[in-house]
Amino acid sequence: MDKTYDPSSIEQRRYKEWEDSGWFAPAGDGDPYTIMIPPPNVTGTLHMGHAFQDTIMDALIRYHRMLGRRTLWQPGMDHAGIATQMVVERQLNAKGVSRTDLGREAFLEKVWEWKGQSGGAIANQFRRLGVSMDWSRDCFTMDPELQDAVREAFVRLYDDGLIYRGKRLVNWDPVLHTALSDLEVLSEEEDGFLWHMRYPLADGDEHLVVATTRPETMLGDTAVAVHPEDERYAHLVGREVALPLTGRRIPVIADDYVDPEFGSGCVKITPAHDFNDYEIGQRHSLEQINIFTIDAAINDNAPEDYQGLTREDARKKVVADLEALGLMEKIEPHKLMVPRGDRSGKVVEPYLTDQWYVRASVLAKPAIEAVENGSIRFVPENWSKTYFEWMNNIEDWCISRQLWWGHRIPAWYDADGKAYVGNDEDDVRKRHSLGPDVVLTQDEDVLDTWFSSGLWPFSTLGWPGETQELKTYYPTSVLVTGFDIIFFWVARMVMMGIKFMDDVPFHTVYIHGLVRDHAGQKMSKAKGNVLDPLDLIDGIDLEALVEKRTSSMMQPHLKAGIEKATRKDFPDGIPAFGTDALRFSFLASATTGRDIRFDLHRVEGYRNFCNKLWNAARFVLMNTEDKAGDTGDMTYSLADRWITSALARTTRAVHEHVAEYRFDLAARALYEFTWNEFCDWYLELAKPVLTSEGDEHASDRRGTRKCLLRTLEALLRLLHPMMPYITEEIWQRVAPLAGVEGDTIMLQPFPADDDGTVDEAAEADIDWLKQFVLGVRQIRGEMDISPSRRLDVLLAGASDADRTRIADHGTYLASLARLDSVNFLGEGDVEPPAAAALLGDMRILVPMAGLIDPEAEINRLQRQLGKVQQDLKRSEGKLGNEKFVKNAPEAVVATERTRVEEGRAAVSQLEAQIERIRLLIPGE
Numbered sequence: 001m002d003k004t005y006d007p008s009s010i011e012q013r014r015y016k017e018w019e020d021s022g023w024f025a026p027a028g029d030g031d032p033y034t035i036m037i038p039p040p041n042v043t044g045t046l047h048m049g050h051a052f053q054d055t056i057m058d059a060l061i062r063y064h065r066m067l068g069r070r071t072l073w074q075p076g077m078d079h080a081g082i083a084t085q086m087v088v089e090r091q092l093n094a095k096g097v098s099r100t101d102l103g104r105e106a107f108l109e110k111v112w113e114w115k116g117q118s119g120g121a122i123a124n125q126f127r128r129l130g131v132s133m134d135w136s137r138d139c140f141t142m143d144p145e146l147q148d149a150v151r152e153a154f155v156r157l158y159d160d161g162l163i164y165r166g167k168r169l170v171n172w173d174p175v176l177h178t179a180l181s182d183l184e185v186l187s188e189e190e191d192g193f194l195w196h197m198r199y200p201l202a203d204g205d206e207h208l209v210v211a212t213t214r215p216e217t218m219l220g221d222t223a224v225a226v227h228p229e230d231e232r233y234a235h236l237v238g239r240e241v242a243l244p245l246t247g248r249r250i251p252v253i254a255d256d257y258v259d260p261e262f263g264s265g266c267v268k269i270t271p272a273h274d275f276n277d278y279e280i281g282q283r284h285s286l287e288q289i290n291i292f293t294i295d296a297a298i299n300d301n302a303p304e305d306y307q308g309l310t311r312e313d314a315r316k317k318v319v320a321d322l323e324a325l326g327l328m329e330k331i332e333p334h335k336l337m338v339p340r341g342d343r344s345g346k347v348v349e350p351y352l353t354d355q356w357y358v359r360a361s362v363l364a365k366p367a368i369e370a371v372e373n374g375s376i377r378f379v380p381e382n383w384s385k386t387y388f389e390w391m392n393n394i395e396d397w398c399i400s401r402q403l404w405w406g407h408r409i410p411a412w413y414d415a416d417g418k419a420y421v422g423n424d425e426d427d428v429r430k431r432h433s434l435g436p437d438v439v440l441t442q443d444e445d446v447l448d449t450w451f452s453s454g455l456w457p458f459s460t461l462g463w464p465g466e467t468q469e470l471k472t473y474y475p476t477s478v479l480v481t482g483f484d485i486i487f488f489w490v491a492r493m494v495m496m497g498i499k500f501m502d503d504v505p506f507h508t509v510y511i512h513g514l515v516r517d518h519a520g521q522k523m524s525k526a527k528g529n530v531l532d533p534l535d536l537i538d539g540i541d542l543e544a545l546v547e548k549r550t551s552s553m554m555q556p557h558l559k560a561g562i563e564k565a566t567r568k569d570f571p572d573g574i575p576a577f578g579t580d581a582l583r584f585s586f587l588a589s590a591t592t593g594r595d596i597r598f599d600l601h602r603v604e605g606y607r608n609f610c611n612k613l614w615n616a617a618r619f620v621l622m623n624t625e626d627k628a629g630d631t632g633d634m635t636y637s638l639a640d641r642w643i644t645s646a647l648a649r650t651t652r653a654v655h656e657h658v659a660e661y662r663f664d665l666a667a668r669a670l671y672e673f674t675w676n677e678f679c680d681w682y683l684e685l686a687k688p689v690l691t692s693e694g695d696e697h698a699s700d701r702r703g704t705r706k707c708l709l710r711t712l713e714a715l716l717r718l719l720h721p722m723m724p725y726i727t728e729e730i731w732q733r734v735a736p737l738a739g740v741e742g743d744t745i746m747l748q749p750f751p752a753d754d755d756g757t758v759d760e761a762a763e764a765d766i767d768w769l770k771q772f773v774l775g776v777r778q779i780r781g782e783m784d785i786s787p788s789r790r791l792d793v794l795l796a797g798a799s800d801a802d803r804t805r806i807a808d809h810g811t812y813l814a815s816l817a818r819l820d821s822v823n824f825l826g827e828g829d830v831e832p833p834a835a836a837a838l839l840g841d842m843r844i845l846v847p848m849a850g851l852i853d854p855e856a857e858i859n860r861l862q863r864q865l866g867k868v869q870q871d872l873k874r875s876e877g878k879l880g881n882e883k884f885v886k887n888a889p890e891a892v893v894a895t896e897r898t899r900v901e902e903g904r905a906a907v908s909q910l911e912a913q914i915e916r917i918r919l920l921i922p923g924e
Contacts, residue, residue: 001617021744041084042115048531058073060480062720163358170351190337194333196328196332200327219302220273221269223286225253237254239251245306245318253284380593411443412440474503512590517529588606591662613674614726630698639686639812645758647711717731806822832849835848
């Protein structure tokens with residue numbers, strides 16, 4: 001093995017070997033274990049959320065593969081209708097060409113051309129994470145087979161009366177000219193105004209005051225609403241107001257939706273341009289007047305003076321005209337949530353259009369029952385409440401989009417506009433007995449991307465065919481995803497799975513948190529705090545990182561701020577940590593359902609962990625590689641029995657934690673065993689055995705070499721799901737020496753959860769030995785004695801058990817604690833001046849005479865004592881200040897109290913040390 005661990009020389013070489021060998025495909029005859037990847041957008045690039053999520057999935061897949069399960073991790077990508085169309089349109093626009101210039105078919109050819117050349121780069125980025133997806137089954141939501149599945153699902157739902165076409169209010173992007181799902185709308189608080197407008201009653205001198213954040217929509221008002229129990233307006237219900245600027249009269253209605261405490265208690269109702277107003281309009285059979293074009297300009301349903309104006313210009317004119325008529329009561333600043341399209345960035349308009357809908361409430365009922373009866377469980381369980389809240393209040397799902405890229409809706413219209421649904425035009429004609437004289441035109445719209453991804457768990461397995469893959473791998477085992485798409489994807493997969501497969505699509509939904517920056521802020525390009533997983537793997541210098549985080553399109557002050565922060569946080573850029581360190585960092589942070597604060601110091605720590613494992617493996621190999629011919633009897637030492645027992649306990653803990661999706665606890669158990677038990681203690685305990693001489697110790701040496709190899713090989717298998725590259729590289733060298741055959745560690749059995757190898761007696765002995773060694777080391781630290789200096793130790797109050805252990809394990813103590821001698825003090829013996837440590841009832845004494853210069857040591861300790869007393873006085877002064885205790889944050893006050901407690905303990909300890917050392921000075 002190389003002296004230094006270098007992940008760059010290992011990772012891509014090993015991954016190519018894994019993929020080329022076909023080891024990611026399902027194999028064997030064990031029970032199936034299936035995970036479907038949440039398909040990333042074909043336009044996407046790897047980000048920290050992907051890296052976190054895919055690390056979890058890969059750890060599960062590798063773990064269950066090693067348990068002997070037939071594991072399928074289905075890869076694939078989503079066609080991402082809006083995002084992809086925008087990418088290609090931008091490329092065309094840069095050449096002075098629009099999609100309408102090309103026409104639909106030619107434009108789609110350009111999209112497929114782009115997909116072939118540039119789309120799906122994220123798949124190769126996933127490979128850098130070491131993910132063991134079955135790439136031979138890679139799917140794309142626009143593959144012919146998946147298009148067939150989408151059409152079949154649409155037709156079946158339509159035939160069952162669960163899909164219909166209707167005119168309803170949708171989120172409308174006036175730039176992209178398409179309906180949007182709620183997920184594609186981002187609402188953020190912005191500064192605006194609240195306009196209070198007077199609406200005169202049509203039959204008297206009174207007027208009502210209504211408040212709005214969008215005065216231009218008053219051109220489409222069809223009512224004014226008040227609360228039924230609001231006595232101020234009870235006499236007005238049923239009367240009419242003269243809607244200003246329009247020449248129309250609209251009724252005053254009573255509806256429970258109105259909050260009588262807000263504003264004047266009167267609300268203008270615009271059913272065609274507000275979702276709440278739409279519902280009120282439905283209840284009261286109000287007219288729906290759409291005043292906007294698809295560009296959000298005023299159309300010819302409004303008075304002529306306003307037609308053709310943009311929303312912004314219409315607002316200005318409406319306000320000016322109302323002020324001129326004396327009908328503007330007041331205008332006041334107001335903060336409001338403004339919805340914008342996540343792709344175009346423009347304000348989304350509630351817009352009345354003809355769209356295709358799914359009757360979601362019918363599909364939701366069995367999907368709710370599936371979670372209620374335990375067929376599906378959420379981890380953490382509290383996310384089921386979020387699921388129920390949405391599903392119990394679900395509305396019909398708008399599934400049509402006004403795009404060209406996507407699954408075209410399988411509906412055709414005759415000359416009269418009557419719709420016919422079928423898999424293709426021939427199917428439509430056959431179903432409805434339509435002759436060749438009937439001209440049919442296919443619907444121009446495409447389906448919402450979530451419709452096709454809702455079929456993902458079974459469409460990727462060959463549905464609607466009855467394939468062997470579908471029988472074997474459906475339902476899948478677990479879905480790993482973020483909480484933000486429980487509504488948009490998780491719920492829809494459950495509804496579609498139960499509808500078409502008569503079974504749930506997965507048994508467990510593991511909801512992970514978000515990856516935030518070290519300060520807990522959400523990562524975003526605008527904040528300049530985004531980290532690229534590949535930069536953490538490969539490293540990146542400071543200037544390249546600054547360039548990556550900033551953009552010439554940014555406002556100068558924003559760009560300068562991001563650059564300054566980047567130079568402060570990463571003065572040396574980002575070093576290459578390697579994939580395994582990044583993966584282990586993710587898993588060690590994966591507490592169930594909680595967001596993680598990503599700290600580079602943790603990744604650095606796990607890079608050191610990789611180095612520790614690498615160096616431990618080198619030690620094992622150096623002590624075993626040239627001893628293969630040394631055969632014969634083996635004797636296992638106390639240390640061998642202990643590490644075998646500790647390994648068994650760790651193995652059991654890993655199984656338990658993975659079963660509960662506590663990857664953080666599993667990672668911690670493996671880290672502590674590897675670093676503390678195996679590397680820090682066992683390798684040191686093995687050294688005196690390995691370096692022993694003489695034939696009488698030959699069986700001990702053989703036993704320890706065997707245990708070293710056996711333990712390291714098993715440990716590599718335990719670590720493999722989390723750290724695949726380094727474990728494979730080391731295992732290839734260790735396995736033959738350990739007598740293990742196989743081409744790859746990933747197909748080896750995961751260590752079994754077997755308590756039979758637990759040796760409590762050996763654990764107790766080693767625990768006693770550790771405490772003894774740590775006690776001596778504590779004395780060395782306190783008295784500033786060199787670690788290399790050998791010591792004489794006296795023991796006071798030793799029990800018979802202590803004496804037996806000293807006799808049995810003296811070799812270990814001499815080696816680890818660097819002792820020259822160990823002697824016992826009797827009851828009448830006088831204790832010399834010594835430093836002491838306590839082990840149970842036994843006191844470990846290290847006589848100071850001759851070890852230190854007493855006066856020099858006292859001077860050193862007194863300087864240390866003075867500094868501690870100074871810090872203590874400062875903290876006590878703060879706590880003695882009533883203003884500080886009263887006004888400082890509770891956490892700050894608590895910190896000072898802790899400092900006082902720790903300071904007083906340190907003072908007491910240092911004073912005791914000084915007094916012990918004074919005893920060594922003659923005459924003191």
